[in-house]
Amino acid sequence: MVTSEDREFDDLLLMLKETRGFDFSGYKRSTLQRRVARRLQTLKLETMGEYRDYLELEPGEFAILFDSLLINVTGFFRDPQAWQVLRARAIPTICAAKGGGRAIRAWSAGCATGEEAYSLAIALAEELGLDEFRERVKIYGTDLDEKALHGARTAVYDVRKLADMPPELRDKYFEPVDAGFAFRRDLRRQLIFGRNDLTRDAPISRVDLLLARNTMMYFNAETQLNIVRKFHFALADPGYLFLGKAEMLLNHGDKFEPVDLRVRLFRKIPQPAGGARIGWNSPPPHAEENTRLPRLQGAALASGPVAQITLDASGRLALLNTRAEVLFGLQPRDVGSPFQDLEVSYRPVELRSLIEQAELDLRTVELHDVAWQRPGMQEPSVFDVAVVPLMDRTGELVGVTINFHDVTRYRRLRDELEQANKELEHAYEELQSLNEELETTNEELQSTNEELETTNEELQSTNEELETMNEELQSSNDELQQINETLNARTLELDRANQFVASVVRSLGDVVVVVDRDLRVLLWSPGAEELWGLRADEAHGRELPALDIGLPLDPLLPAMRRVLDGDPVAGGQADPASVEAVNRRGRPVRLAVTLAPLHEDDASVEGLILVMTGN
Incomplete structure (x- = not known):
């Protein structure tokens, strides 16, 4: 009974196949379930359905999942004893059988990040020498993981990866780079890396040595049987198959x-002479067909460049080539089935009516530009389909062959050419428009140039005016300089006078205070500072009555007003008055105050001079 978990897991595998092109139906189910369950545990998810939803929301999870499902465990000369046997018993035999400078082809299936393929390259180069290796050897490395293939193509490995390699081989075949060591560029050209799904894609043919170490162990028994059949088809005679320790060929004797069974090194058993070989999925030929001509015909059909399907007169599938098997997912058991029961009869296009028309008219029926959105492909494939009636020498209809010509690349090129033509026309229109804009701009530039010439003339005139103004300013500057020198001289005289007055005031030793007409302090002598404890900068500019210095002004104010008003008494000077004051220590002191007017040049009174002496 199928459980809900099994259904959800099948839905997950179908999703991976349809959205990403990875078909895991041939892999060991228990291994896949265990590794997917590990991802669920890491993400703290409960069911496969939740994980499918997570994959739709987080496309980056696909790469992590494939890394866990496609474990790329590899290394240089992994299991050295096995490689020694390969170098001693297989490689010399292959080189001897390929005498006369003929090409040597090898295939590393499931190459991961390329260490196995480069190990084989080193082994062949050591056997043949570098020059013959460059001329004769071609090594194909394939894997399902594009990320691993990118690392293989880069061919750069860190010190840890090369730790087990003999130093002399590392120095001979690798060059130091920033990230570690890179395989020699002149030898790297002999290796080709590409994506290949062993369960679905056609094998690489005519190889002399096939390495698939620890690759088949992940597949179930039925898929392993299919892969071994492909490997047998791929190998030339003599051809060697090199497997991993955990893999055997018990049912393929x-x-x-x-x-050498210990290291899992096998040799291909050639087919009997005259055996027909339709393809790597074809049923065994009948004894009466063991002739050279059917063998040649079968090989030609299997290696055809287009997908080809042949039906017999009763409408059953009779023959198909490798390309058709890969393209439509057909299996050996489908040979002999009614064509109308197969999916290919109506997908990518309805073929049954075309077949009837070809059989009725006895002529080829063609259908062009058939688009087919294949699962896992980002864009649809395009085919030209030709249905060809087959007749024997008597003219009797014996069957029909259907050819599928993949014209996707040519269709893409045609679409790109049409798009390029449209873009070219658009670019031409833009160029014309741009040319017109340039002509308009040129006219505008000419007009601007004329305006600039006019502006230049105006600037020249303005420059002459500025020069005249500059001369006038220079003359004014000279006059100002003379005035400034005069002012400086008068300032010096005034400074000397002020210094002289200040010296006189300090020499008097008495208290001298000078105020303006508003009784604001203009001068505050050192004697005043000593008597009242108020500094000159504190008193300067302040009204004398507002100063709290212990000097009673009420008795003096009438006399001060008379002097300021220019009362003609003794030349405007008031008689000394005696007042009781308080000094800075709070002690009483009697002062004799003499008031004198402060005259300007025009003899007007601008202030008072108060001279105070103690009695």
Whole structure:
């Protein structure tokens, strides 16, 4: 009974196949479930359904999931004893069989980040020499993981990866770079890396040595059987298969014989002479067909560049080539099935009516630009389909062959060409518009140039005026300089006079205070500072009556007003008056106060001079 968990897991695998093109149906189910469950535990999710929703929301999780499902465990010369046997018993035999300078082809299936493929390159280069290696060897590295393939193409490895490699080999085949060591560029050209799904894609053919170490262990028994059949088809005669320790070929004694079972090195058993070979998924040929011509015909059909399907007169699937198997997902068990029961009969296009028309008219029926959105592909594939009736020498209809020509690339090129033409026309229109704008701009520039010439003439005139003004300013500056010198001289005289007055005031030793007509202090002698404890900067500018210094002004104010008003008494000077004051220590002191007018040049009274002496 199928549980809900199994259904959810199947839905997850279907999602990976349809959205990302990864078909895990051939992998060991228990292994896949265990690794997916580990991701659920990490993300704290409960069910596969929740994980599917998480994948739709977080596309970056796909890469993490594939890294956990496609474990890329590899290394240089992993299991050295096995590599020694390979170098001693297989590589020399291959090189001897490929004498005369013929090419040597090798395939590293499931190469991960490339260490296995580069190890094989080193082993072949050591056997052949560098020059022959560059001329004769071609190594193909394939894997399902694009991220791992990117690392293989880069061919840069850190010191830790090369730790187990003999130093002499590392120095000979690797060059130091910033990130570690890079495989020699002149030898790197002999290695080609590409994506290949062993469960679905066609194998690389005519290889002399095939490495698939610890790759098949992840697949179930049925898928392993299919992969081994592909490997047998891919290998030339003699051809060697090098597997990992955990892998065996117990049920394939008719296809491979052990060279050294301990290290899992096998040799291909060639087919009997004259055996027809339709493809790596074809059923065994009948004895009466073991002739050279059917064998040649089968090989030609299997390696055809277009997908080809052949039906017999009764409408059953009779033959198909490798390309058709990969493209439509057909299996060996489909041979002999009614064509109308197969999905390919109506997808990517309805073929049954075309077949009837071709059989009725006995002519080829063609259909162009058939678009097909294949699962896992980002854009649809485009095919030209040709249905060709097959007749024997008597003219009797014996079947129909259907050819699918993949014209996706040509359709894309045609679309790109049309788009390029549209862009070219648009660019031409923009160029014309730009040319017109440039002509308009040129006219504007000419007009601007004329305006600039006029402005230049105006600037020249203005410059002459400025020069005249500058001369006048220079003359004024000379006059101002003379005035300034005169002022400086008078200032010096005034400073000397002020210094003289200040010296006189200090020499008197008495209390001298000078005020203006508003009784604001203009001068405050050192004697005043000593008597009342008020500094000159504190008293300067303040009204004398507002100063709290213990000097009674009420008795003096009438006399001060008379002097300020220019009362003609003794030349405007008031008689000394005696007042009781208080000094800075709070002690009483009697002062004789003499008032004198402060005259300007025009003899007007501008203030008072108060001279106070103690009695």
